[in-house]
Amino acid sequence: MFHVEQNINLLKEYLQRLDIHIDRVQVERLLAYAQLIKEWNRKVHLISKNDVERVVERHIIPSLFFEKYLSRFSEHGVLRILDVGTGAGLPGIVLAIVEPQWKLVLLDSSRKKTLFLRRVCAELEVDAHVVCERYEKFVEGARDEFDWIVARAVAPLGELITLVRPHLERGVRLLTIKGLDFMDELDGTLLKEFRLSAWRFDKDLMIEDYLKNKCLVKVEKLYG
Numbered sequence: 242m243f244h245v246e247q248n249i250n251l252l253k254e255y256l257q258r259l260d261i262h263i264d265r266v267q268v269e270r271l272l273a274y275a276q277l278i279k280e281w282n283r284k285v286h287l288i289s290k291n292d293v294e295r296v297v298e299r300h301i302i303p304s305l306f307f308e309k310y311l312s313r314f315s316e317h318g319v320l321r322i323l324d325v326g327t328g329a330g331l332p333g334i335v336l337a338i339v340e341p342q343w344k345l346v347l348l349d350s351s352r353k354k355t356l357f358l359r360r361v362c363a364e365l366e367v368d369a370h371v372v373c374e375r376y377e378k379f380v381e382g383a384r385d386e387f388d389w390i391v392a393r394a395v396a397p398l399g400e401l402i403t404l405v406r407p408h409l410e411r412g413v414r415l416l417t418i419k420g421l422d423f424m425d426e427l428d429g430t431l432l433k434e435f436r437l438s439a440w441r442f443d444k445d446l447m448i449e450d451y452l453k454n455k456c457l458v459k460v461e462k463l464y465g
């Protein structure tokens with residue numbers, strides 16, 4: 242059973258704690274999205290079975306962290322964001338719901354998952370461009386410019402940086418979410434080329450243990 246009341250309350254609590262202001266329709270869309278994940282997860286492996294009842298705290302709220310961080314860069318306009326390995330649309334769909342003026346491209350190599358994403362966009366009137374392709378192929382023909390790449394649970398940090406290197410070398414920044422021990426996932430030689438900054442949410446802000454040891458990591462190419 243999906244604990245609707247509990248999820249609404251948790252979501253509202255975090256929106257307030259994170260100082261994110263969205264209207265009632267957007268809150269309903271986030272919850273409807275959580276419900277669609279739950280329903281589709283029976284036939285398509287979108288998230289771990291253990292997370293189905295906790296989709297709000299395990300998936301929606303961590304995706305809101307991305308929004309909170311990125312929103313400071315959008316004061317002067319629209320952000321163009323590529324979500325690499327978006328899976329069920331995390332964090333991309335959440336960003337598209339909360340920041341409908343941002344331009345989101347949701348990339349995943351799984352046909353079934355992109356089918357799900359197209360359904361979410363149609364059913365919830367979410368404006369995002371869904372692409373079913375491997376990043377390595379996508380980048381060959383990529384014409385679009387992006388400000389940021391976001392990625393969650395796609396690969397260990399060193400592998401992720403190596404994967405999206407073509408965009409990092411063009412000045413696009415990467416934002417990902419990791420455990421506090423993220424440096425263990427990295428070959429030190431990458432630090433000669435890339436600057437890493439970690440951003441941790443105030444521990445007191447977190448009411449769910451699962452979220453306490455997470456941080457956002459920004460990666461950008463060093464020049465000079």
Ligand SMILES: C[S@@+](CC[C@H](N)C(=O)[O-])C[C@H]1O[C@@H](n2cnc3c(N)ncnc32)[C@H](O)[C@@H]1O
Pocket residue numbers: 325326327328329330331332348349350351354374375376377392393394395404
């Ligand atoms: C563990 S899932 C995580 C999905 C989602 N970001 C989340 O946080 O739940 C990783 C996803 O990355 C996709 N993926 C992995 N490598 C990829 C690549 N090189 N290009 C495109 N998609 C990739 C997989 O198909 C899978 O859906």
